[in-house]
Amino acid sequence: MRIERDIIYIILAFIVLMVVVPWTAGQLSDQIFFNWPFFFEVAIGGLLSGVMYSLIALGFVLIFKASGVFNFSQGAIVLFAALTLVGLHGLGLPMWLAIVATMGVMFLLAVSIERLVLSKLVNQEPIILFMATIGIAYFLDGFGQTLWGSEVKVLSLGISEAPGFYFDGQILINDFDLFAAGIAAVMVVGLSIFFQYTRIGRALRAVADDHQAALSVGIPLKHIWIIVWTVAGLVGLVAGMMWGSKMGVQFALSLIALKALPVLILGGFTSVPGAIIGGLIIGAGEKLAEVFLAPMIGGGIEEWFAYMLALLFLVFRPQGLFGEKIIERV
Amino acid sequence: MSNQDTPLLQINNIEVIYDHVILVLKGVSLNVPKGSIIALLGANGAGKSTTLKSISGLLGAERGVVTKGNILYKDQQVESQSPADLVDHGVIQVMEGRHCFEHLTIEENLLTGAYTLSGGRKAVAKNLEMVYQYFPRLAERRKSQAGYTSGGEQQMCAVGRALMSNPEMILLDEPSMGLAPQLVEDIFEIIKQLNEQEGVTFLLAEQNTNIALRYSDFGYIMENGRIVMEGLASELAENEDVKEFYLGISKEGKKNFRNVKNYRRRKRWLT
Numbered sequence: 051m052r053i054e055r056d057i058i059y060i061i062l063a064f065i066v067l068m069v070v071v072p073w074t075a076g077q078l079s080d081q082i083f084f085n086w087p088f089f090f091e092v093a094i095g096g097l098l099s100g101v102m103y104s105l106i107a108l109g110f111v112l113i114f115k116a117s118g119v120f121n122f123s124q125g126a127i128v129l130f131a132a133l134t135l136v137g138l139h140g141l142g143l144p145m146w147l148a149i150v151a152t153m154g155v156m157f158l159l160a161v162s163i164e165r166l167v168l169s170k171l172v173n174q175e176p177i178i179l180f181m182a183t184i185g186i187a188y189f190l191d192g193f194g195q196t197l198w199g200s201e202v203k204v205l206s207l208g209i210s211e212a213p214g215f216y217f218d219g220q221i222l223i224n225d226f227d228l229f230a231a232g233i234a235a236v237m238v239v240g241l242s243i244f245f246q247y248t249r250i251g252r253a254l255r256a257v258a259d260d261h262q263a264a265l266s267v268g269i270p271l272k273h274i275w276i277i278v279w280t281v282a283g284l285v286g287l288v289a290g291m292m293w294g295s296k297m298g299v300q301f302a303l304s305l306i307a308l309k310a311l312p313v314l315i316l317g318g319f320t321s322v323p324g325a326i327i328g329g330l331i332i333g334a335g336e337k338l339a340e341v342f343l344a345p346m347i348g349g350g351i352e353e354w355f356a357y358m359l360a361l362l363f364l365v366f367r368p369q370g371l372f373g374e375k376i377i378e379r380v
Numbered sequence: 381m382s383n384q385d386t387p388l389l390q391i392n393n394i395e396v397i398y399d400h401v402i403l404v405l406k407g408v409s410l411n412v413p414k415g416s417i418i419a420l421l422g423a424n425g426a427g428k429s430t431t432l433k434s435i436s437g438l439l440g441a442e443r444g445v446v447t448k449g450n451i452l453y454k455d456q457q458v459e460s461q462s463p464a465d466l467v468d469h470g471v472i473q474v475m476e477g478r479h480c481f482e483h484l485t486i487e488e489n490l491l492t493g494a495y496t497l498s499g500g501r502k503a504v505a506k507n508l509e510m511v512y513q514y515f516p517r518l519a520e521r522r523k524s525q526a527g528y529t530s531g532g533e534q535q536m537c538a539v540g541r542a543l544m545s546n547p548e549m550i551l552l553d554e555p556s557m558g559l560a561p562q563l564v565e566d567i568f569e570i571i572k573q574l575n576e577q578e579g580v581t582f583l584l585a586e587q588n589t590n591i592a593l594r595y596s597d598f599g600y601i602m603e604n605g606r607i608v609m610e611g612l613a614s615e616l617a618e619n620e621d622v623k624e625f626y627l628g629i630s631k632e633g634k635k636n637f638r639n640v641k642n643y644r645r646r647k648r649w650l651t
Binding site: 253261 | 463468480492
């Protein structure tokens, strides 16, 4: 029942993106002939850049879903993972080994965050845990750059960044973006299955609902938190690799996290597929608005369009498209 | 039932302090023999829940700590063990106010209870079957989100969830809270069955003295963090003081509140 409803939402979102937006744009811009190939090129480019936002948003969703804490440090984790990867690669490790080693580092990071921070704050208000993650964010930003240096580093995954032409050469798509989309799809499917059907996944959702009750049925919070932060670290690593190879590994990586906020508000803080759909809508909406609507009102929409959209969602559907309904019994 | 059997659980003179300053339990001792139903009675704030939490290890999450005395479960000290360890050893608490996982379905709720269960899918399926047998209502609602089920169903879900871990002893906190009298009766009936058929030992904290004494073997009455009275349930139910203070029956029979003399209303300001 829930899945069918979700599919309907997805279809609706696509209709809005593919028909309503271009139609209004076409009407508004007084064009008799609407340039469809160009429109699709922009839309697809937008969708693919949206996937990149989703990658970041996923990390937030994981921790929020499993502990009810908004993890401010996700951006810093992305930066830290990317820095570690590049640093280890720079020490002479082959890429695959560097990736495995970084995964190990992310696990150690999760263990130490649990030991040093979270375990001291069991049963505290969410806002206190949130403040703690702000602290973790600053620490990681500084620690990563102290360890590996703060200059911009190049990360190359060996995937061509050359644009490819599709659909009879009419539409230009970046191959690298397609690759990122594929990775994101695999991660979403994997994580959804993990949360929905496995014992650990169920325990994670239980912890998110009620810490104390989870404790009382014998779920060890310690392990659960280590697992979530490790998974969030791994997702951060993937996001860091994608973004890092796109714009270089540098401090700005940790600021991309801000772009994940509207994605989360749209998709819902507790939904893995929501993070993806939210990202797609934001990505496509942003680019389309910039190209087709901006000329009418003087340009520069891309910067704030996502936040505007998020604001609208907060008014009409505060839990997001796929977020868990706030259950109130009367 | 006699109190001379070697008890499954033994609490010796414990003192519990919250937040380093608030002294809640001031020397509580009690015994729970294997296979019995023991009632822990008393008003709000008497320390019933705290006693249960100090056994199950949930105290730590509320910044409470056992400062004196000890708790022996099967002759092993357990007061510093984590809740997960205790569930593993067979002691599980059903918390006051049910605490179901609202966004999980009833069946998922039950499955989380099997987190510590070893023995793979088969063991889990077998326990699930058993829980559905005792609570047919849960089987009907297995696919509904727990947050949308009724209070009675949530209470059943909470007890069922605890059963999933194959417990030897369930600490049941206020099973009657917020439920209709008929439902309370049903739930106690099931507790009795579980006790007799599955051999589960129960320590239950209750405010509903009447029903708790009817279904239990032995009772302790708490006031202000101390145990003030103990005895066989049948004896307690006959005790004049218990009748007067907890059951609302005085020597003249049930009190009629119409005949209770009220204090004269004071003259109010401005009138």
